[in-house]
Amino acid sequence: MSATSESLGLEGAIPLSYQGPAPTRVVAGFGFWLFLLSDIILFSVLFAAYAVLSSASAGGPTGAELFDKRHVFLETLCLLTSSVTCGFGSLAVARTDGRAMFVWMVATLVLGATFLGMEVTEFSGMVAAGAGPSHSAFLSAFFALVGTHGLHVGLGLVWLVIMLLQVKTFGFHPMVARRFFCFGLFWHALDIVWIGVFSIVYLGAH
């Protein structure tokens, strides 16, 4: 346990070059963290495109006419709550508590699916009203940005189902725990991207 080396005050005493390679969990976590940052840079490009094109509505409907803030607020609550339940689920994985893990992760799954369902409803309503991605540059940028986020959430849900099956099959093997841990990071990062989406796209609509 880390408590022993900390209480002995050895933390700074051993030079970094003498300590050997870092444990797999740290390396995997750091590598996945770098992936997430590159994913956020991908989103930054879509955000930049949206910011440039947001007023190019080609005489069609503008954001202020299309967006329903109440709907977006409920979506935001779903995703925020699912981030917290995912956090509690990760804690349950860390203490290998299968029952709590299952409850929290299924809650995450349901909330994430609710979010995705609400987004699909919104998109299909917009397309049905003639405000599809081909209507204007503004709508192309909107569907590219929000759609990419939705795609990430959808893939995250598939990943979560796979992880639940892996826990069922392999138990709390360190490999499974590591993957679960990366899933948690992924889910929290998606929630951070969503803050940008609702602030810039929905609340900044004009």
Place this chain on the structure above:
Amino acid sequence: MQSSAPAQGHAPGVATRTGHLGRSYLIGLGFALVLTVASFWASSTPLVYPRALPILIAVLAVAQMGVHVSFFLHISSAPDQTNNLLALAFGVFITALVVFGSLLIMSNLNHNMVSMDQLMQMQR
């Protein structure tokens, strides 16, 4: 837990003392809820001066991102987190460069562009 090689760095998302983690998610949820409600409220109330609204929403969004990073992802300025924090700083730098750079270049191009009426007259 096997994540405890002290000075070799820490994976993001792992806090040193696991007992405090559950509370950290709840505190984070509280802050995030307050900030979310504040930004939705600010965007729909007539009380806020309209031209200041984008700045207010941006400030609230950055604050909420900070809450998520520190309370959910558990990134901190602790010495064993230097790698994570540096990577984050680089990511934020590139993001700012892409977004503000695009806006600057495109508004400059837009400013320099000949308007459609003038273009029609030149072709006549």
